[in-house]
Amino acid sequence: DTAVSQTPKYLVTQMGNDKSIKCEQNLGHDTMYWYKQDSKKFLKIMFSYNNKELIINETVPNRFSPKSPDKAHLNLHINSLELGDSAVYFCASSSGPKLFFGSGTQLSVL
């Protein structure tokens, strides 16, 4: 019974394509996040949603568009993929100061 689940786990695609990563949490949390982990393992927040409303938007290219259809889901759509987008993307959720992370989506842009 996975608390925060992401799909797909692996995503390999060509430059210029558009792709989406989906995230669902069954913890009843109000807040969800997307984090990016680069090739040097550095983790950085991208977005945060609270009750379907965007509350944190770090300096992320506008090719990245998060969408939250309801508070249990936060999807990440990426347009015109670039080589530099290759990374592991983690979804997380929280109802207080403690974050729960998904297992990540490894995106490889060729």
Place this chain on the structure above:
Amino acid sequence: AQSVTQPDIHITVSEGASLELRCNYSYGATPYLFWYVQSPGQGLQLLLKYFSGDTLVQGIKGFEAEFKRSQSSFNLRKPSVHWSDAAEYFCAVLRDTGGGNKLTFGTGTQLKVEL
């Protein structure tokens, strides 16, 4: 702005030996501090957290960490390392932005365990 420094990129210890991973933070107020572990190909698992109170906190898998305000440190320790502890360890500090929690991570320390 808050930041987290993990000065050791790699650490190698022998199985059964003690372990200490260093973490220093920079934050104006009382920080919420965390240690996460990431096994190869896996997500992030919370080991322990400090919010307030007792400065020595116990976590899962036999880990503990001590908050030292005077040194701005939150070092992770384990008295006897097991081979399965080999992983990447991240220290993090949390800031409440007023609408959401922003977790800032250190650059991580990769732990290798020699058998």
